[in-house]
Amino acid sequence: xxxxxxxxxxxxxxFHASADALVEKGRAVYNFRCYFCHGYSGDARxxxxxxxxxxxxxxxSAKASDYPPSRLQAAVRDGVPxxxxxxxxxxxxxxxxxxxxxxxxxxxxxxxxxxxxxxxPENGWPNHQRYAEAFPFARGEIALDxxxxxxxxxxxRGRELFLSTCITCHDRARVTESGPAWERAK
Numbered sequence: 118x119x120x121x122x123x124x125x126x127x128x129x130x131x132f133h134a135s136a137d138a139l140v141e142k143g144r145a146v147y148n149f150r151c152y153f154c155h156g157y158s159g160d161a162r163x164x165x166x167x168x169x170x171x172x173x174x175x176x177x178s179a180k181a182s183d184y185p186p187s188r189l190q191a192a193v194r195d196g197v198p199x200x201x202x203x204x205x206x207x208x209x210x211x212x213x214x215x216x217x218x219x220x221x222x223x224x225x226x227x228x229x230x231x232x233x234x235x236x237x238p239e240n241g242w243p244n245h246q247r248y249a250e251a252f253p254f255a256r257g258e259i260a261l262d263x264x265x266x267x268x269x270x271x272x273x274r275g276r277e278l279f280l281s282t283c284i285t286c287h288d289r290a291r292v293t294e295s296g297p298a299w300e301r302a303k
Contacts, residue, residue: 139219146220155174158177176221179225
């Protein structure tokens with residue numbers, strides 16, 4: 118009896134390890150192919166999305182129950198008619214398509230997690246923590262157009278860092294009013 122329970126636990130552990138590996142493979146493909154439109158964190162807050170008549174799917178605000186793995190795989194493989202989402206059949210392998218769907222479902226639809234593993238040394242981001250003062254602006258925790266006089270010195274440095282460096286990728290920062298947020302503080 119004990120050996121059956123141990124075998125079941127080992128099988129369960131192997132399944133989770135395999136599922137985790139699939140999600141991480143999907144993260145790598147997503148970070149190379151998908152983030153341009155869907156954003157680093159699956160929220161579709163990208164420069165590319167501002168040029169599209171129909172915006173890319175914002176997975177962070179979608180219901181997981183509306184996106185079973187088969188639907189996600191079909192969208193990645195075949196595209197979505199009437200939208201800018203084109204299929205990756207012939208570009209991605211079946212395993213990569215399955216992995217991307219697993220990543221999107223796990224990280225964005227179920228966990229609602231930001232894609233924190235994007236800024237890694239392997240992706241060209243050694244010591245990304247040095248930009249920490251800008252993180253609140255990149256994550257939308259502080260509106261970019263907050264009166265500079267109301268920001269702490271650290272927040273002011275973070276705002277400047279965001280505007281000089283981070284904005285090239287994190288271009289859809291939260292603002293209270295569009296327009297003045299994109300201007301430098303005087």
